[in-house]
Amino acid sequence: MITIIEVLVFLLFTFPSCLAQETNVSDYKALLAFKSNLILESINILSSNWSSNTHFCNWLGVSCSNSPDKRVVALQLRGLALRGIISPEIANLTRLLVLDLSSNDLGGTVPSELGLLLQLRLLNLTGNFLQGSIPANISHCQKLEELCISNNMITGSIPEELGLLSNLKALRLNDMNLTGNVPASLGNLSNLQYFYLHENTLLGDIPAEIGKLSHLTLLSFRGNNFTGSLPPLIFNISALQIIDFSINGLSGQLPENLGHWLPNLESLFVDSNRITGRIPVSLSNASKLNNLFLTENNFRGNIPSELGRLLQLEWLELEYNQLSNNTPSSIFNISSLQILEARHNYLSGQLPDDLGLWLPNLQEIYLSHNLFSGEIAPSICNASKLVYLEMSNNSFSGPIPMMLGKLVNLEHLNLQNNLLTSEPQSTHLDFLNSLVNSRNLEYLILGSNPLNGILPDSIGNLSSNLRVIAAESCQIKGSIPRGLGNLSSLSFLGLANNDLEGNIPPSFVGLLNLERLYLTGNNLKGPISAELCSIKSLGILHLGENMLSGSIPIFIKNLTELVEFSLAANSFNSNIPLSFWRLVKLESLNLSRTSLHGFIPPEMGNLKAVRIMDLSSSNFSGDIPNSLGSLQNLVSLDMSRNSFQGPIPDSVRNLIVLESLDLSSNVLSGMIPKALESMQDLKYLNLSFNRLHGEIPQKGVFLNLSYQSLMGNPQICGAPRLGLPSCPTQTSNRRRRTSHVLKITIPIIATFLLVVICCLTWISFYKKKVEGNTAVDSSPRMGHQIITYHELVRATAHFSEANLIGSGSSSMVYKGTLADGTVAAIKVLNMQSEGALKNFNAECEIMCNARHRNLVKIISTCSNMDFKAMVLEFMPNGTLDKWLHSHNNHLNLIQRIDIVTDVALAMEYLHHECTVPIVHCDLKPSNVLLDEEMTAHVADYGISKVLAQDQAMTQTRTLGTIGYIAPEYGLDGHVSTRADVYSFGILLLETFTRKKPTDDMFRGDLSLHQWVNRFFPDSVKVVLDSSLSSDMDFKKESSSAMLEQSLVSIIHVALQCLKESPEERINMRDVGVQLKKIRTESHQYARQGNPKFSNPHTKGL
Structure with missing residues (x-):
C-alpha cells in the first residue's frame, strides 16, 4: 500500500511542474495573440522564426527567465517594420520586465491592459503610428523606470496619474499631439533624470513643481505653446546638463542667479520666445556650457563681458534681439567657440584688432544688420576654420583684408551694404586674387560697397564651386573679365549699377548653369551675342540702362527658361524677331525706352x-x-x-x-x-x-x-x-424714324414669340410623356440648357457610391462625366430637408447671377417635382481643408498666399461688386475648392443671404460652422458682410498655422485668434505651420526675411478681420488690396530666394 508520506512526496515534486507548464502555456498563448494581431506580409521575419518547432524562449526578441518555469521577461522587437496593433493579451506576460516595440509601423491605441504588467521596468513604444490617448492606468506599473511613447500620433492630455511612478528615471512623450497643461503631479517623480515633452501643443504655465526634480539631467519642453515666466526653481537643479525651452511663448526675465546652481549645465536653449530684460551675468558661472541659444527674444542692453569666462562654449546664438553697445572683446577670446550668431541687433563700435587670433575653432560668424563701424581687422584671416563670414548691413569701412585667401575652408562671404573699399594704392580689386585659395567658396556677396576698382581677370580662377557673385552698386570700372566664363557652377551673377564698359564677353558661353544675370545700369556696348543666347538655363536676364545696340538676335528663342527679360533704355534699332514670341515662360518683359x-x-x-x-x-x-x-x-x-x-x-x-x-x-x-x-x-x-x-x-x-x-x-x-x-442727344427726326420702325417690327416680333411659345409648350408636353417625369417647376431661369434626370443617371453610373465625393444634411455631391465629355460635380438636393425647394431656387438664382473667376460656376440644372440637382464645375484638387490637414498633401508658402488672395477677391466681389451684397455665412477651408492649376474657387455661396442695398445686416437661423462664426452671429442671429470678414480672418490663420479653430488646444479659454495674437508680431514664427520652414530658411539672409515680413503682414490682415466689434473690422475690398500687394511682393521675393523661381502650380499675378 502506498503510504501517505509517499503521496505527499509525489505531490511535492509534480505540482510545481504542472504550474510551470500552465504558466508557460499562458505566455505562449500571449505571444501567439500578439503575432496574430500583426499584418502577415509585414512579419516574414517572425513567421519563419516564431515557429511551433522551436521553444518560444528561443524566438526572435523573446527572453525568458533562468528559473525552471521559463517565464518571458523581455520582448524586444525594435525596428522590424511590424504592422498591425498591439494585442491587449500581451498583458498576460505577467513577469515581463522589458517591452520594446519601438521604430515599427504599429497602429491602433496603447492598450490600457499594459497597466497589468506590474513587474515592468521599461516600456518603449517610440516611433510608431499609435493613436488615442495615454492610458492613465500605466501608473499601476509602479516599478517602471523608463516610459517612452514619443514620435506617435497620440493626442489628449498627460494623465495626472503618471506622477505616481516614483521609480521613473526617463519620461519621453515628445513629438506627438499632446494638449492641455503639464500636470503638477509630475513634480513627484523624484528619481526622474530625462524629461522629454518637446514638439507637442501643450500650453499654459510650466509648473513650479518641476523644480523639485533634483536628479533631472535633461529637460526638453521645446516647440509647445507654454506661456508665462520660467519657474526659478528649475535653475536650482544642479544635476541639469541640458535645458531646452525654445520655440514657445514664454515671457518675463531670466533669473539673475541663473548660473549659480548649474555647475553641470552644457546646453541652454530659450530661443524663439518673448523673454525680456538683460542677459544674466551669472551665466558665466555655468563653466561647462557648450551651447547658449538666446535667439529671437527681446533681450536688451550689453552682452555681458563675463561670458568670456565660458571657456568650453562652442555655439553662441544672440540674433534677433535688441542688444546694444559694444561687443566685449572677451567674447572673441573664447578659443573653443565654433559658431557666433549676433545678427539683427543694435550692436555698435569697432571689432577688436586681434579678432581671429584667439578663435582657432571658429567656423561661422554672423554679425550682419547691426551698427558696427571701423575696419575689418586683417587678423580675422587667422581663424583658419572659418566657413561662413557674414558681416553685411553695417558701417564697416576701409579696405577689404587682402589675406582672406588664408581662409581655405571659406564657403560663404557676405560683406554687402557697408562702406568697404579696395586698397587705395591699387586700381584693381586685388583682394579677389587671394580668394583663389578658398577652393570651397560658393557665395561671394559684396554689393553696395564703394569698392571703386577693376575686376581682375583672376576672378575666373575662383573656386569651381562658386554659385553666387553679387557685386551690384560697387563703383566697379573697366570691362567684364573674360575669365568669368570659367566659373561653370555660377548660377547668379549680379554686376548691376556699376561703371562697366565694353562688350558682354563671348566667354559667357561657359556659364552653363547661370540662372540669373543682372547687368543693368552700366555702360556696356555692342550687340547681344549668340553666345549669351546659348545659356539655356537663364531665367532672369536684365540688360537695361546700358548702351547696347543692334538687333535682338533670333537666337533669343533658345532662352526657353526665361522668366524676366529687360532691355530697357538701350539703343536697339530693329523689329522684334518673330522667334522672340516663343519665350512662353516670360512673366516680366521690359522693352521700354529703346528704338x-x-x-x-x-x-x-x-x-x-x-x-x-x-x-x-x-x-x-x-x-x-x-x-x-x-x-x-x-x-x-x-x-x-x-x-x-x-x-x-x-x-x-x-x-x-x-x-x-x-x-x-x-x-x-x-x-x-x-x-x-x-x-x-x-x-x-x-x-x-x-x-x-x-x-x-x-x-x-x-x-x-x-x-x-x-x-x-x-x-x-x-x-x-x-x-x-x-454727348449730343438723338434728333427728333431720329426719334420719329425709330417710332415708325417699332410700329412695324413689334407686331412681327410678337407673332414670332407666340409661335415659339406654342412650340415650346408642345415640346415640354411631349417630353413629359416620354420620360414619365412630372412637369418642370418654377426654378429660376438659367442661361444654359437644362439637363435631364436620365443624363445625370448615366453621368454618375446611377449615382454610384464610388462617384460620391461629398455629402451633408441638405445635399450629396457626385462626380460625373456628361455626354460631351465634361467632368462635372453634380449636387443633388435632399428633398426631405426643410425649405428644400425655396433654397434650391435661391441658390440657383444667386449662382447664375454671380460671375467671378474665383467662384464655383454653375453649368446646368435638373429640376423636376421630385428631383433637383445642380451641375457645377468640377475641382480636381479638392478642398483647401484637405490640403491643409492631410499628411499626404503640402502647400508651400507661395501657394497659400495665392489661395487666400483668390478667396479674398471672390469675397470682395460678393460683398462689393454684386448689385446687392451677398453674405456667404459659412466661409471655411472646406468651402474653398482648388482647380487643376491650384486656383481657389469659393463654393456654397448660393445658400447665403442677400442683403437689400439699404441693409447692413439681416437676421437668420445659424448657417455657419462652429469656430468660424463671428461673435455677434451667435448672440442675436444677425449676419452681415462683417461676419464673413471674421470667418475669412479665421481661414487666414488656419491656412498659415495649419491649426483648426476647433482643435483640442482651443477648447478652453484659449482661441486660435488669441493664441496667434499672443505671439504677434515679434514671435510670429512660433505659430506658423512648421512645414513652411522648407520654403523659408531663416538661417539664410537673401529673401527669407522678406518672406517672413510678408507672413507678418498676412497675420496683421487676419487680426484686422477678427476685431471683436464688427464696425472695427476691415472690409473685404481693403483685404483684397492688401493681399494682392503681399502676393506680388512674395512672388518677387520667392524668385530672388529660389533658383527655380516658382513651383509648377504657382499662378501669375
Missing part, C-alpha cells in the same frame, strides 16, 4: 504667363493685336509713347486681373471699349493724347478717372465733372 520699331504680331498672344509688360517710349506702330486678350495673367501693361493706331481691341475685356493700363500718347482711334468699366481689378488707366471719340464709360475705373488720363482726345464726351462736353 525698337515695327508691328507687334499676333504671336504676342503666346506669352500667356506674362504679368508685367512695358513697351513704352519706343517706335512701335500698327494695330494692337487682338491676341492681347490671351494674356490673362497680365497685371500691368504699358504701351504708351509709341505710334500704335486703330481701335483698342475689344479682347481687352479678357484681361481679368489687369490692374494698370497705359496706352497714352499713341494714335489710337475709335470709341473707348465699354468693357473697360467691368474690369474690377483695373485701378490705373491712361488713354490721354490719342484720337479716341464718343462717350466715356461711367462705371468701374472711370468713376475716379482724372482729366489728365483722358486729355488730348478732342472728340470724347460725356463726363461733365471733368470739364468735357455732354
Whole structure:
C-alpha cells in the first residue's frame, strides 16, 4: 500500500511542474495573440522564426527567465517594420520586465491592459503610428523606470496619474499631439533624470513643481505653446546638463542667479520666445556650457563681458534681439567657440584688432544688420576654420583684408551694404586674387560697397564651386573679365549699377548653369551675342540702362527658361524677331525706352504667363493685336509713347486681373471699349493724347478717372465733372424714324414669340410623356440648357457610391462625366430637408447671377417635382481643408498666399461688386475648392443671404460652422458682410498655422485668434505651420526675411478681420488690396530666394 508520506512526496515534486507548464502555456498563448494581431506580409521575419518547432524562449526578441518555469521577461522587437496593433493579451506576460516595440509601423491605441504588467521596468513604444490617448492606468506599473511613447500620433492630455511612478528615471512623450497643461503631479517623480515633452501643443504655465526634480539631467519642453515666466526653481537643479525651452511663448526675465546652481549645465536653449530684460551675468558661472541659444527674444542692453569666462562654449546664438553697445572683446577670446550668431541687433563700435587670433575653432560668424563701424581687422584671416563670414548691413569701412585667401575652408562671404573699399594704392580689386585659395567658396556677396576698382581677370580662377557673385552698386570700372566664363557652377551673377564698359564677353558661353544675370545700369556696348543666347538655363536676364545696340538676335528663342527679360533704355534699332514670341515662360518683359520699331504680331498672344509688360517710349506702330486678350495673367501693361493706331481691341475685356493700363500718347482711334468699366481689378488707366471719340464709360475705373488720363482726345464726351462736353442727344427726326420702325417690327416680333411659345409648350408636353417625369417647376431661369434626370443617371453610373465625393444634411455631391465629355460635380438636393425647394431656387438664382473667376460656376440644372440637382464645375484638387490637414498633401508658402488672395477677391466681389451684397455665412477651408492649376474657387455661396442695398445686416437661423462664426452671429442671429470678414480672418490663420479653430488646444479659454495674437508680431514664427520652414530658411539672409515680413503682414490682415466689434473690422475690398500687394511682393521675393523661381502650380499675378 502506498503510504501517505509517499503521496505527499509525489505531490511535492509534480505540482510545481504542472504550474510551470500552465504558466508557460499562458505566455505562449500571449505571444501567439500578439503575432496574430500583426499584418502577415509585414512579419516574414517572425513567421519563419516564431515557429511551433522551436521553444518560444528561443524566438526572435523573446527572453525568458533562468528559473525552471521559463517565464518571458523581455520582448524586444525594435525596428522590424511590424504592422498591425498591439494585442491587449500581451498583458498576460505577467513577469515581463522589458517591452520594446519601438521604430515599427504599429497602429491602433496603447492598450490600457499594459497597466497589468506590474513587474515592468521599461516600456518603449517610440516611433510608431499609435493613436488615442495615454492610458492613465500605466501608473499601476509602479516599478517602471523608463516610459517612452514619443514620435506617435497620440493626442489628449498627460494623465495626472503618471506622477505616481516614483521609480521613473526617463519620461519621453515628445513629438506627438499632446494638449492641455503639464500636470503638477509630475513634480513627484523624484528619481526622474530625462524629461522629454518637446514638439507637442501643450500650453499654459510650466509648473513650479518641476523644480523639485533634483536628479533631472535633461529637460526638453521645446516647440509647445507654454506661456508665462520660467519657474526659478528649475535653475536650482544642479544635476541639469541640458535645458531646452525654445520655440514657445514664454515671457518675463531670466533669473539673475541663473548660473549659480548649474555647475553641470552644457546646453541652454530659450530661443524663439518673448523673454525680456538683460542677459544674466551669472551665466558665466555655468563653466561647462557648450551651447547658449538666446535667439529671437527681446533681450536688451550689453552682452555681458563675463561670458568670456565660458571657456568650453562652442555655439553662441544672440540674433534677433535688441542688444546694444559694444561687443566685449572677451567674447572673441573664447578659443573653443565654433559658431557666433549676433545678427539683427543694435550692436555698435569697432571689432577688436586681434579678432581671429584667439578663435582657432571658429567656423561661422554672423554679425550682419547691426551698427558696427571701423575696419575689418586683417587678423580675422587667422581663424583658419572659418566657413561662413557674414558681416553685411553695417558701417564697416576701409579696405577689404587682402589675406582672406588664408581662409581655405571659406564657403560663404557676405560683406554687402557697408562702406568697404579696395586698397587705395591699387586700381584693381586685388583682394579677389587671394580668394583663389578658398577652393570651397560658393557665395561671394559684396554689393553696395564703394569698392571703386577693376575686376581682375583672376576672378575666373575662383573656386569651381562658386554659385553666387553679387557685386551690384560697387563703383566697379573697366570691362567684364573674360575669365568669368570659367566659373561653370555660377548660377547668379549680379554686376548691376556699376561703371562697366565694353562688350558682354563671348566667354559667357561657359556659364552653363547661370540662372540669373543682372547687368543693368552700366555702360556696356555692342550687340547681344549668340553666345549669351546659348545659356539655356537663364531665367532672369536684365540688360537695361546700358548702351547696347543692334538687333535682338533670333537666337533669343533658345532662352526657353526665361522668366524676366529687360532691355530697357538701350539703343536697339530693329523689329522684334518673330522667334522672340516663343519665350512662353516670360512673366516680366521690359522693352521700354529703346528704338525698337515695327508691328507687334499676333504671336504676342503666346506669352500667356506674362504679368508685367512695358513697351513704352519706343517706335512701335500698327494695330494692337487682338491676341492681347490671351494674356490673362497680365497685371500691368504699358504701351504708351509709341505710334500704335486703330481701335483698342475689344479682347481687352479678357484681361481679368489687369490692374494698370497705359496706352497714352499713341494714335489710337475709335470709341473707348465699354468693357473697360467691368474690369474690377483695373485701378490705373491712361488713354490721354490719342484720337479716341464718343462717350466715356461711367462705371468701374472711370468713376475716379482724372482729366489728365483722358486729355488730348478732342472728340470724347460725356463726363461733365471733368470739364468735357455732354454727348449730343438723338434728333427728333431720329426719334420719329425709330417710332415708325417699332410700329412695324413689334407686331412681327410678337407673332414670332407666340409661335415659339406654342412650340415650346408642345415640346415640354411631349417630353413629359416620354420620360414619365412630372412637369418642370418654377426654378429660376438659367442661361444654359437644362439637363435631364436620365443624363445625370448615366453621368454618375446611377449615382454610384464610388462617384460620391461629398455629402451633408441638405445635399450629396457626385462626380460625373456628361455626354460631351465634361467632368462635372453634380449636387443633388435632399428633398426631405426643410425649405428644400425655396433654397434650391435661391441658390440657383444667386449662382447664375454671380460671375467671378474665383467662384464655383454653375453649368446646368435638373429640376423636376421630385428631383433637383445642380451641375457645377468640377475641382480636381479638392478642398483647401484637405490640403491643409492631410499628411499626404503640402502647400508651400507661395501657394497659400495665392489661395487666400483668390478667396479674398471672390469675397470682395460678393460683398462689393454684386448689385446687392451677398453674405456667404459659412466661409471655411472646406468651402474653398482648388482647380487643376491650384486656383481657389469659393463654393456654397448660393445658400447665403442677400442683403437689400439699404441693409447692413439681416437676421437668420445659424448657417455657419462652429469656430468660424463671428461673435455677434451667435448672440442675436444677425449676419452681415462683417461676419464673413471674421470667418475669412479665421481661414487666414488656419491656412498659415495649419491649426483648426476647433482643435483640442482651443477648447478652453484659449482661441486660435488669441493664441496667434499672443505671439504677434515679434514671435510670429512660433505659430506658423512648421512645414513652411522648407520654403523659408531663416538661417539664410537673401529673401527669407522678406518672406517672413510678408507672413507678418498676412497675420496683421487676419487680426484686422477678427476685431471683436464688427464696425472695427476691415472690409473685404481693403483685404483684397492688401493681399494682392503681399502676393506680388512674395512672388518677387520667392524668385530672388529660389533658383527655380516658382513651383509648377504657382499662378501669375
